[in-house]
Amino acid sequence: MKVVVLAGGTGAAKFVRGLVRVVDPRELTVIVNTGDDLEWWGLHVSPDLDTICYELGGLLDPQRGWGRREETFHCRDAMAALGRASWFNLGDRDLATHLFRSEQLRAGVPLSEVTATLCARWGIASHVLPMTDARVRTIVTMDDGDVPFQEFFVHRRHAGAVHAVRFEGAAGARPAPGVIDAIHEAAIVVIAPSNPVTSVGPILAVPGITEALNTTAARVAAISPITGSAAFSGPAARLMAMRGWPTTAVGVAMAYQSFLDVLLCDAGDAALGPEMEALGVRPVFTSILMSGTALAERLAKETLDAGAQ
Numbered sequence: 561m562k563v564v565v566l567a568g569g570t571g572a573a574k575f576v577r578g579l580v581r582v583v584d585p586r587e588l589t590v591i592v593n594t595g596d597d598l599e600w601w602g603l604h605v606s607p608d609l610d611t612i613c614y615e616l617g618g619l620l621d622p623q624r625g626w627g628r629r630e631e632t633f634h635c636r637d638a639m640a641a642l643g644r645a646s647w648f649n650l651g652d653r654d655l656a657t658h659l660f661r662s663e664q665l666r667a668g669v670p671l672s673e674v675t676a677t678l679c680a681r682w683g684i685a686s687h688v689l690p691m692t693d694a695r696v697r698t699i700v701t702m703d704d705g706d707v708p709f710q711e712f713f714v715h716r717r718h719a720g721a722v723h724a725v726r727f728e729g730a731a732g733a734r735p736a737p738g739v740i741d742a743i744h745e746a747a748i749v750v751i752a753p754s755n756p757v758t759s760v761g762p763i764l765a766v767p768g769i770t771e772a773l774n775t776t777a778a779r780v781a782a783i784s785p786i787t788g789s790a791a792f793s794g795p796a797a798r799l800m801a802m803r804g805w806p807t808t809a810v811g812v813a814m815a816y817q818s819f820l821d822v823l824l825c826d827a828g829d830a831a832l833g834p835e836m837e838a839l840g841v842r843p844v845f846t847s848i849l850m851s852g853t854a855l856a857e858r859l860a861k862e863t864l865d866a867g868a869q
Contacts, residue, residue: 594671779868788829
């Protein structure tokens with residue numbers, strides 16, 4: 561059974577960790593947000609792509625949920641001593657990924673091909689695709705002007721009022737090779753528990769991807785990153801409110817309403833069922849916590865079962 565996952569970073573990595581234990585990894589395609597990408601110390605960094613690849617390759621640090629295991633930060637500390645910005649934590653092992661990617665991109669190799677090469681070197685059987693090979697950047701408008709996403713999320717720790725979010729360059733971008741075919745050939749498409757605005761939103765902003773989700777024969781399921789009125793982590797609830805969506809699982813259903821069939825939600829949100837059904841989305845209430853591999857595997861199986869009904 562071919563499965564496609566639309567993914568952001570840490571929450572999606574947890575879900576994928578469970579998913580590859582219940583499906584053949586060779587039948588899995590993960591389409592990853594690149595709106596978070598940034599230039600750092602002259603290097604092209606793709607945080608969400610790296611988090612997914614490190615997870616699939618057995619390289620991810622399980623405590624932090626990002627970066628490589630057994631990491632050191634000597635280069636970061638040395639750069640700080642030279643007066644360079646050091647708020648974005650790049651580990652020493654991690655740097656090799658960005659050095660390789662940047663070298664390849666400067667040579668004209670598309671991001672999707674660079675990612676495929678990295679996956680092959682790390683023994684990853686699944687297909688990992690950036691949403692696009694074009695440059696798309698998530699820009700957050702705050703009281704003091706526009707800031708790139710990582711400036712907002714990491715440096716400012718997502719504090720402060722947000723007035724708008726836009727995806728610079730998305731309108732002129734094309735889906736990366738294989739993205740549209742994967743969606744149309746899938747038996748089920750799963751939107752991982754990622755921020756609907758800044759993790760999944762950039763993927764949907766690339767022309768052709770939402771249309772493919774609307775027309776695919778696959779069932780489309782999503783996992784809510786919201787329980788009650790709070791996000792599991794990060795600013796998802798605040799950004800959903802900025803977009804005018806309820807800061808509940810109902811808001812998640814609204815974000816994906818045009819193509820969503822099933823939404824897995826926290827069991828405590830069962831009272832919201834009628835509102836989701838009115839949107840044409842079938843809710844499935846369960847435990848959506850993924851505090852360990854066993855829970856992630858159980859949620860992955862429930863998601864596939866719900867999508868098959």
